[in-house]
Amino acid sequence: MSHFAYQDGVLHAEGVALSAIAQEFGTPTYVYSKARLLENFDAYANACAGRDALVCYAMKANSNLAILDLLARRGAGFDIVSGGELLRVIAAGGDPHKVIFSGVGKSVDEMRLALEHDILCFNVESIPELHRLNDVAGALGRKARISLRVNPNVDAKTHPYIATGLKASKFGVAFDDALATYRVAAQLPNIDVAGIDCHIGSQLLDDTPLLEALDRLIELIDTLAAEGIHLHHLDIGGGLGIDYGVAGDAAPVPVGDYLGRLFQRIDAWRAGQHGGKGIKVIFEPGRSIVGDTGLLLTKVEFIKHGEEKNFCIVDAAMNDMARPALYQAWMDMQPVVQREARGEVAGAVFDVVGPICESGDWLARDRELPVEAGDLLVMKTAGAYGMTMASNYNTRGRAAEVIVDGDRVHLVRRREKPAELFALESVIG
Ligand SMILES: *Cc1c(COP(=O)(O)O)cnc(C)c1O
Numbered sequence: 104m105s106h107f108a109y110q111d112g113v114l115h116a117e118g119v120a121l122s123a124i125a126q127e128f129g130t131p132t133y134v135y136s137k138a139r140l141l142e143n144f145d146a147y148a149n150a151c152a153g154r155d156a157l158v159c160y161a162m163k164a165n166s167n168l169a170i171l172d173l174l175a176r177r178g179a180g181f182d183i184v185s186g187g188e189l190l191r192v193i194a195a196g197g198d199p200h201k202v203i204f205s206g207v208g209k210s211v212d213e214m215r216l217a218l219e220h221d222i223l224c225f226n227v228e229s230i231p232e233l234h235r236l237n238d239v240a241g242a243l244g245r246k247a248r249i250s251l252r253v254n255p256n257v258d259a260k261t262h263p264y265i266a267t268g269l270k271a272s273k274f275g276v277a278f279d280d281a282l283a284t285y286r287v288a289a290q291l292p293n294i295d296v297a298g299i300d301c302h303i304g305s306q307l308l309d310d311t312p313l314l315e316a317l318d319r320l321i322e323l324i325d326t327l328a329a330e331g332i333h334l335h336h337l338d339i340g341g342g343l344g345i346d347y348g349v350a351g352d353a354a355p356v357p358v359g360d361y362l363g364r365l366f367q368r369i370d371a372w373r374a375g376q377h378g379g380k381g382i383k384v385i386f387e388p389g390r391s392i393v394g395d396t397g398l399l400l401t402k403v404e405f406i407k408h409g410e411e412k413n414f415c416i417v418d419a420a421m422n423d424m425a426r427p428a429l430y431q432a433w434m435d436m437q438p439v440v441q442r443e444a445r446g447e448v449a450g451a452v453f454d455v456v457g458p459i460c461e462s463g464d465w466l467a468r469d470r471e472l473p474v475e476a477g478d479l480l481v482m483k484t485a486g487a488y489g490m491t492m493a494s495n496y497n498t499r500g501r502a503a504e505v506i507v508d509g510d511r512v513h514l515v516r517r518r519e520k521p522a523e524l525f526a527l528e529s530v531i532g
Contacts, residue, residue, distance in 0.1 A: 106136035107398060107483070112441040114481060118510035121400055121439045125479050128503050129518060130402040131419035133490050134481075137508040139396040140170065143358075144177050147386060150362035154384065157223075159203050161341045161389030162188055164487040169506055169515035170393065171195035180223065182341070182387040186213035189220065203338065203385065205252070205302070207232075207273055214239040214247075224248045226300050226338070228275055233288055240293035249288060250298035250338055253281045255319040257303055257312045275301065281323055282330075289332055296332060298385070299324060302340030305390060308353050310361040313339060317365060321372050324382070338385035339365065345394040347484050348435040358391060390487040397486025399424055399502070400439070401466075403478045404458070413453045415474055420457025421464040422496040424482060424489050428463045435483040436467045443473035455480070459497050490516075495524050 106117050113120045116134045124134055147158045159180035162171060166188060171181070172195045180201030181192045192202055199220035204213075207228045214236055217225065227233050227249045240247040254275035276284050281299075288296050303316050317339055324334050344355040369384065401419035408414075426432035436455055442448045453474070455467040466482055474480065493501045500519030505512050 106139040109441060112444060114437065114439045116507040119507050119512055121481060122479060124505060124512060125400055125402065128505055128514060130400055131423050131502040132400045133397055133485065133502055133504040134400055135397040135486055135506045137173065137506050140173060140393065141177065143392045143396060144174055144179060146358040147362065147388060148178065150359045154366065156384040157201060158386050158388065159201065160392055161387045163491055164389030165393040166191050166491055167504055167515055168195045169513065171197055186216045189217055211235065211239055215243065218243050218245050218247060224250050224297055226250050226252050228252045230284055230287055233291060233294065237291040237293045246293050246295045248295045248297040250300045250336065251276055251281060251284055251288065252300050253320065253323060254278055255301050255303060255316040257315045278319060282326060285327055285332055298334050298336035298338055300338035300340060302387060303342060305342050306344040307342045308344040308355045310356045310364060313342065313361065314364060314368065317368060334382065336383040336385055338387065341387040341389050343388060343391040345391055345484065347433060349433045394487035395484050397489065399482040399485040399489060401480050401482065403474050403476050403480060406476050413451050415453035415455045415472060417455055417457060417466065417480060419466065420459040420499065421461065422459060422494045422499050423502050424466060424485060425492045426488060427466055434467060434485065436470055436472060437481050437483060438472060438474055439479035439481060448473045448475055498524050500524060
């Protein structure tokens with residue numbers, strides 16, 4: 104069920120009209136549906152029920168404390184990529200023992216912080232990182248549990264967005280080097296070899312490459328077991344896609360179907376008496392948990408008719424939502440009030456752009472929209488990689504964020520004030 108639907112010609116988030124939210128909190132504002140967030144998490148949790156599995160939400164997709172808190176209370180673990188994200192998990196009341204730490208460039212300070220909080224696992228991406236972690240753990244008198252991020256080099260033809268699982272990627276250890284790297288790890292005194300992981304890419308609409316990656320991990324786990332290196336967990340990463348409404352795109356595979364197929368393979372492998380006995384399965388979904396829980400609410404400032412194009416200039420910009428400028432991402436735009444249906448405005452084709460002084464500052468191109476200055480628009484499916492990628496470019500305060508729960512609206516991040524944006528700066532005197 105969609106939690107963003109028109110009621111009497113006005114788009115609502117759950118039980119609240121977006122026009123009312125704009126009036127109370129201003130624009131641009133990120134609006135999230137609590138019910139949708141929990142449904143998305145539950146799709147993973149339910150598919151894992153009765154199994155030794157952990158869903159570690161990849162919080163770089165959306166790290167608002169209120170979202171982390173809701174997920175933590177539902178039993179989520181977290182996939183972090185910085186020390187700052189670990190501090191967010193703790194601030195939100197999340198459990199550090201359910202945290203896995205990904206990323207190619209962990210600093211000494213970040214490693215120390217994570218060890219002090221006894222996180223579940225470091226997802227290590229290189230041999231130099233292994234040595235650094237061994238040294239930091241040794242200095243603290245601790246052992247670091249690790250998993251190696253392996254690059255399964257799965258077939259990229261299935262989707263152009265598979266960009267992180269290939270040989271040329273900066274991420275992970277090459278499949279052919281994995282065994283040698285595990286041997287190094289097993290020799291290090293302050294390293295506890297716990298698992299294996301991969302993350303082959305993002306916005307995958309089909310689970311075929313994910314299942315292929317699983318097969319390659321299973322192959323390695325068996326090889327390692329034969330060498331006496333026994334792993335406790337297998338982490339398949341995130342990457343499942345969502346429906347952005349792009350014309351011609353296939354519908355994304357439902358979470359339950361993907362996990363069903365994945366567990367089926369794992370069960371068949373376990374029955375074969377190989378290294379799969381007692382293995383825990385970890386997932387790192389980001390986009391598929393938060394992407395469709397949010398939208399970006401914005402107001403039309405001006406309509407500008409150019410010689411070749413019509414521009415709809417809105418108060419949200421690339422600093423609020425970078426995906427179009429960064430990846431040429433197509434994101435759906437809709438009016439909050441359906442005035443066209445009432446014959447109040449005629450539609451025209453617009454480029455929807457922000458006020459930032461860059462030609463790359465666009466949110467949508469060539470869209471038929473029935474809008475006038477002063478109207479409200481939404482950019483749909485904006486819950487993932489929206490606010491977390493926002494910046495203060497052009498000294499623009501970042502948007503407010505609200506969570507709608509039924510007919511109640513909770514402000515979970517107030518709009519930044521201009522003076523706050525330069526409060527850390529000083530003149531040289
Ligand atoms: C970004 C990331 C994820 C989440 O990816 P989604 O496509 O948002 O599910 C998971 N794991 C790692 C290591 C990542 O970098």
